[in-house]
Amino acid sequence: MSNPLGAEVARRLAPHVPYLFGCDVADPISALESMDFVHADTRHAAIGKLVRQLRVDTVVHLAVMVDSPHAERSIHETDVIGTMNVLTGCSAPTSQVRRLIVKSSQAIYGAAATDPSFMSEDMTSIERPATSVTRDLLDMEALVSEFALRNESCQVSVMRLGFRVSEDTTLARYLSLPIVPTFAGFDPRLQLLHEEDAVEAIVRSVLGDHPGVFNVAANGVVLLSQAIAIMGGRPAPILPPYAAWMARLGMRALVRVDVQAYLADVIAFGSVMDCSRLEASFGWRPAHSSREVMDGLASGKNLEVIEAPSPPQEYELQVYLQQRRRREARNGHHTVKVLEAHK
Amino acid sequence: MIDVKSPRQRRKASKPAEIMQPDPGFQLSKQIRRLQRRAPLYALQGISELSVRLKQMTGHDVIDFNRVMEFVQFLYKQQALARRGANYAVDDFGFDPQWTESFIDAFMVLYRDYWRVETTGVEHVPATGRALLVSNHAGVLPWDGTMIKTAVFAEHSHPRHVRALVASLFMGMPMLSWFLRRTGQTVGHPDDTRRLLERDELVLVFPEGVRGTGKQFKDRYRLRRFGRGGFVATAIRSGAPIIPVSVVGSEEIYPMVADLAPVAKFFGLPYFPITPFWPLLGPFGMIPLPSKWRIQFHAPIHVENYPPEAADDQNLVMALADEVRDVVQQGIYDNLKLRRGVFL
16 A cells, blocks of 8 residues: 555555455555555464454455565565465455455566567476576465465466556666666567556456456567667666676666666566466456557656645646746757847 | 837837857868768769779779669668667567668678579568468578578568577577567567467578587588477467478588587587688688578478367378478479589
């Protein structure tokens, strides 16, 4: 609830369900009248008690960290141990959980040069050299599939969401750099996912009836160099290929972006998912293509964020002033001054 | 304040609007800039005059001005491509058709002037719809793939892009992986092949793989095993006809006399070739020899008439793979007979 995805899912679900209950370790970012909220940590057994006491019938488990500044250890705790707790809570004999939706990520496939061009749902493999996030996600999904086998009364959907580039993701920060260090000699394909489509996919999986594992990512791809050009940056092919750790150290030192190991692989080799199963089962495809996601990020870069506007008039005034400033800034490059004809 | 002047008076008193240009910063003088702009034209004029003079003196074309113009066109195309910025689209495999077409000119020089490729049977390649081209593979570097691509694009009545399948090893190489993906190649994975065929593309596959390119000069024009027939199974499943292709001439571009297996193993390569010029002459050893090439496209083998379940029948698949192999081998013998000499 404390991140935009959870908050938006809750907001969209609220009108469709009789009772909505949210829990997170941090405060929710938006107050929702029809939702009860409690501070609870998925890493503790309390979550199971909650599920049983409230006689919850649908659990949407979004507390899976992928792109996070936390240490690998704490990501493991949240992803694997947290999911284990949630599953234990749901699998108690008295539990009434009939649907479970688990958020996963495209990072589960990792990225390697020798990968096929499209990863379908069954192409995860523990044998490949994997980064810690990939291993955690594989562990987590193994637990989930085991749960699904043991509890046949409960329908489990795993949504592998594509990489998102909203303002605060590492990938967006990387792509927004003025000079972007890239791996020398590689120009991978990137597949992205719009925040709205991620929310829509989860809402549809809650309201619909689609058990199984699904890849969720936008149509089409953009090349890394293309994405950088869209953002107005300039690629600098200086990172050594096949030395991801060196590249990560370099990026941390030079441009102060801490690119996680799995993301470094994606930037080197690219990762594209096959979403035909989603389309066949849901009858729906993400509305925004990868290119549109990138364009959206690029146009959003120029916007200023208006902090907490209290009265509505004040807000409108701020928006007006911002628009005016932007218009002036745009015209500033090529000033056309029309002299008044009469004094 | 209310303006009391009439429109007529106002017009009379008005001055034209003054347009303020931003400061351009440091600039060379006007004359030098004009010279810079016109330099390519002056150079072309000079070359054309020189070619005319030389023709008058010697009696035959010393400088072919058409070729010069083609080169200039190529440069202008590259410049136009650089101006696209981010305004281009690639397909899901990372294929950029515009960019690829700009490079066809460069490969045309190799195709027409260097290897003097003679192509027959290009009419067997369908103008629309899916097909699987199956070719022999030779030469240390996969130049045969580029020449088949150029042949279909340049000689076919409906220029089409051939999408070749390459070993996943090459997709891990810097620069090469970028170039291969950008020009429409993809990994030789059954899934990729199926996907390309389902999009009604022309797919080129070399079932011999690195066993074909890595064979020594003494084994030239002897086909290796055609994989495990996976290409036939994929073609049956996707309902694509198989078009066998025989390439003659690619064996002689790098006459490989020995293979340094330990060095290859150290670099993680499938083979490390020793030719009369490589690694003796360093980078010059990588220049392919100007052998005479012939490419023949054979009549399609219609495996799409089989039901998709037939793909699981290993007997049938291997029989069809052998049939394709025989056609390719026979085509090689025929074309070797038609070729007057290795370099003629």
